[in-house]
Amino acid sequence: MARYGMALDYKNCINCKACEVACKEENGVLLGADKHRIWVGVKEIEGEFPLLSIASNTFMPSQCQHCEHAPCQEVCPTHATHYDENGVVRVDPDKCILCSYCMNACPYDARYVDDRTMTVDKCNFCSDTRLARGETTTACQATCPTKVRIFGDLDDPNSEISQVLRDREHFSLKPHLGTKPKLFYLI
Amino acid sequence: MAVEISRRRFLQGSVAMTVIGGMSMAPSNLFSNEKEHGELSITTKTGTGEAKFVPTLCEMCVNKCAAIARVEDGVVTKLDPNPMFPKSRNMLCPRGNAGIQALYDPDRLKYPMIRIGEKGEGKFKRVSWDEAYDAILNGTDKFPGLAKILDEEKDNRSTIFFCAGEGMAEHTFKTFYTGFGSSNWLNHASLCLRTVVSGYGVTLGAYPQADLENAEYIIMAGANRAEAIVTPDTMDFFKRTKGRGAKLICVDPRFTNTAAKADKWLPIKPGTDLAFVLALTYVVVMEELYDKAYVEKYFNGFKQYKNHLYAEEYTPEWAEKITGIPAEDIYEIARDFMKHAPKAVYYPGRRSTFAKNDFQLRRAMAIFQALGGGIDTKGGLVFGKKLPLKGHSAVAPMYAQAEGVDVARAKGKPGYSDCAIVSGGGSWIGFRNRILEGKSVYPVRGMFLYKHNPMMNMPNVEKTAKFLKGLDLIVTIDTMPSDTVMYADVVLPECTYLERTDPVKTFGGPEPSIAVRNKVIDPMYETKPVIDIMRGLTEKISKPLFEITKKYDEDVQDDIADRGEAEVYKEFDLTIPFEHSQEELNEHAVSGYPGAYEALCKHGVFYPKMEEYFKQVSANEHVYYPDDEKAYSVREGKPKTNSGKVECNLANIAKKGVDPMPTWRKEYEYHVPEGKFRMLTGRHAQFTQSGTANNVMLHDLIHENYIWINKRVAKKMGIKFGDMIEVSSEAGKTRLKAYPTEKIAPDQVFFIHGFGEESEALTWAYRSGGNDNAVIVDEIEPVYGGAVMHSTNVEIRKV
Secondary structure, eight states: OOOEEEEEOGGGOOOOOHHHHHHHHHHTOOSSTTOOSEEEEEOOOOEETTEEOGGGOOEEEEEOOOOTTOHHHHHOTTSOEEEOTTSOEEEOTTTOOOOOHHHHHOTTOOOEEETTTTEEEOOOTTTTTTGGGTOOSOHHHHHOTTOOEEEEETTOTTSHHHHHHHHSOEEOSSGGGOOOOSEEEEO | OOEEEEEOOOOSSOOOOEEEOOOOOOOSTTSOSOOOTTSOOOOOOOOSSOOEEEEEEOOSSSSOOEEEEEEETTEEEEEEEOTTOTTTOSOOOHHHHTHHHHHTOTTSOOSOEEEOSSTTSOOEEEOOHHHHHHHHHHOOSSSOOHHHHHHHTTTOGGGEEEEEOSSTTHHHHHHHHHHHTOSEEEEGGGGTTHHHHHHHHHHHSSOOEEOTTTOSEEEEESOOTTTSOOTTHHHHHTTSTTTSSOEEEEEOSSOOTTGGGOSEEEOOOTTOHHHHHHHHHHHHHHTTOSOHHHHHHHEESHHHHHHHHHHHTOOHHHHHHHHOOOHHHHHHHHHHHHHHTTSEEEOOOOOOOOSTTHHHHHHHHHHHHHHTTOBSSTTSEEOOBOOOOOOEEEEEOOOTTOOOHHHHHHTTOOOOOSSSOOOTTOOHHHHHHHHHTTOOSSOOOEEEEESOOHHHHSSOHHHHHHHHHTOSEEEEEESSOOTTGGGOSEEEEBOOGGGOOOOOEEEOBSSOEEEOOOOOSOOOTTOBOHHHHHHHHHHHHHHHHHHHHHHHOHHHHHHHHHHOHHHHHHTTOTTGGGSSOHHHHHHHHTTTSTTHHHHHHHHSEEOTTHHHHOEEOSSSOEESSOGGGSOSOSSTTOOOSTTSSEESOOHHHHTTTOOSSOOOOGGGSOOOOTTOEEEEEEOBTTBOGGGGTTOHHHHHHOSSOEEEEEHHHHHHTTOOTTOEEEEEOSSOEEEEEEEEETTSOTTEEEEESSOOBOOTTOTTTBTOSOOGGGTSOOOBOTTTOOBOOSOOEEEEEEO
């Protein structure tokens, strides 16, 4: 029993997409540009050459936020989407009927359709691969060149993530929606 | 790895080594065995059962980062970073992760093949390895073999040339070249970092590394470490930018991902960096901001350089007009840099040659860096330490009939002068064009090509195609059916890096180590590692070629009369360097370090006291050496030049017509005629040139390259995102889609290199995007003969 979350030192991100590839290779995510569990968000730069706003060009790594109050879980008619014993939002492929309510409900656009398993899929913190083998990092964290990610148990006060969240300021995405994401962006 | 060469004897005049470079592969329906692409879903989810783990080194680019391959039921299901390697610091980039797709690429070269169609047509027949070797020696009805060519050329070994792309097994191939006895070797250097390595080499005595883990102030000009990943620089650096210890000044005509991490971005006019550095230097010298003790102790020619800067009036105001960078910024950067020195870095970078003045630019950068004393010191540029390896024996016979440029000159024939200094990697463009223009002093008829793709990697594709068509015999060793492989007569399929053990390598720096690429799985199809290919080939050709030498080489005839044929042949036996397996050679190479070979097999990495020093600090952080054991300073700041000084004024190169001190010339000024655009090219984090062009996973991330056009210009021209654009220059044309953006100047366009392949055997790469080298004009840098990549003006139109 744990309560897994992830802190992102997003200022380190160089938008290299190593995390996306590692995730696909680890979890057998389908090929295709629209099939991904994680991604890096980039905004169009502000200004006109040569006067450009450097600050407007940030890279925001993102994925399923593993909300404590997950809208996708609330709308799922078959309980395919559920919280596992570690607070990870998971999808049961046997129960998913591809109604796509969850895709519409997710405020973070975290879900996509896996055409092979006919499931609405998304990040599961490598629960059925790395964590199932007893490993303690996700594929995206392990591979990241600039070490953006810290994965761990939010309930363990001695975990690295708990320590970093105590020591550093951070924010969540769309906090006003009350979803209580478990991804934390470090300032 | 060092080679101890056993020389036969010293002939009257040595065979000069000239230089060349490249990388590539070839196709037909022999290639892809599953053409039903589009439905491909070849990622494999990792399992939870039994798995084997093999430490290896990545080959998706030149960095050689350490990886651990996960193998389940004989299938490589995942590549994870190996945390024990100081250079790559527990990471794999997107390309490293996508290495599995290089291994399982359905388009891979699978069998030896020989050409049955017209040259360049890409029609081949599958043959056995022995048949392929036989075709190399004896030819077919379509092409002559080595025996015929060398007999006709009276054993002039230089009629066959050799070229290789960068890689750990390049050395193995080069051993074959050495034994073969040609004077023509080309590698990627003149298309890559020749000028930077040489510029720093002659100025500081070495091409140093930058300590980006500790530098406080970094000028990154013409280097893009967020997209052109170099380990450990990229990882060390971007954890510290954005107000977190390292101030970054990014100087680049384009707004790159590196610019996005900068404190200040200065869009400089392409090709004018030299003026920028000269003005920085001017400020530092005029205001006496430099490290006087360092200059006093370690500079040669400082006064002359100072007088030169004053006499030429390289002021920031002067530079502003040339570079477009405001004078006040230049003053501020010069002052700030010296405030932080020696923990300040003018980043040397790698990259290809962008402008004709690149050699002088690198010299000016090195001198500017040294003025702050940031040489061989923590937070500056560092030489570091290297753990030496033991060499192995090679065969280097002297062939009296082999011609080289020096030999030609000695015989009173005109030599050639593509560039002032002929270095160990040659000038590829110089070599190609000389042959095309009929200026070679002897016929060049055949080539051996390893992991090199000249059709994609050098400017003016049309000329390269003509050049390849003109050669009698082309033998390619590669993993993929590249554009160049299409021109081959004999195709020898190499296995990928995950299927072979390569020569062990030592990695210098503040935290030196030795690392090895261990074979993860056995070679698939009928592919082989290059050392096995060399063994098979030399067994076939060594004796018959010696017969030709016997026929024409009087020295050898005399020698045989004296000592008997068996004794003499020993020195011409090309099979000798390939007698041992790679594993045996590696064990010998590290035999000076107790326990090293075992550690390399087990961990992939070794350095003395690794067991004691290596520690995991957190999930993301590791310590490789204690701080006081890191080799930041190994010479107390003393440059590595012969004089032990920073060389400001190189009188000896002046004799070759090269400016002895960095000098700005009128011809370097940036100029784009009305209606044209300056063409820029560059790198991207998800692609390594044309080498990864067909990688399905990376192709997912970037389907094709787009041409950057300034948004306002695009609007005026009626160009929208995704419109097809034709780019043309005097060299040729290419087509790709438009990306209007404000990240580029109105008179420039940019697209990344490595796209627009014409080989139909590449399912994903074929005609995906545009090829920069189809439009870049083949101009060469005058000192080392590097290909100049950023001096072409192009026209664009919507089609």
